[in-house]
Amino acid sequence: MKVTIDIDCTPQEARTFLGLPDVQPMQEALMRQMQEQMSANLRAMDPETMLNTWLPMGLQGFEQFQKLMWSQMSNAMGGATTKDGKK
Template sequence: MKISVDVDCTPEEARRFLGLPDLTSVHELYLEKMRRTIEDGITPDSIATLMQSWAPMGEAGMNMWRQIFDQMSGTKK
């Protein structure tokens, strides 16, 4: 026997029902930071700084991902 249940709700209603936190303010903060970065002009340094601020463990996390991608692509530093 197979039973299917369809629930018609908005993402907000689903989030509340599951008890997940509302991260709307955090999302808006990051969007505003991205908008300011784009308006000020994106440079390679600003992209690197932004990515490092989002990466877990900062520079150590970025180095870990760089090593993983280098190993996958077969390049070594």
């Protein structure tokens, strides 16, 4: 014998029926607090500080990465010259 029961209820009604706590107010408060903290951090950072945070090595790191990519491409192409004219 097979019995199927379909229950049509909202997630909130299911949580209440099962005796689970209502965590929605806590989630809303945490999200509001996180949003305020992120906004305060963004307001406090000037563009240079943000750039230094995102790119710790700054432009030197980007230049090193660019040189690495050029050398890898030139090696893959059989030792062709780079844009400096060096091999």
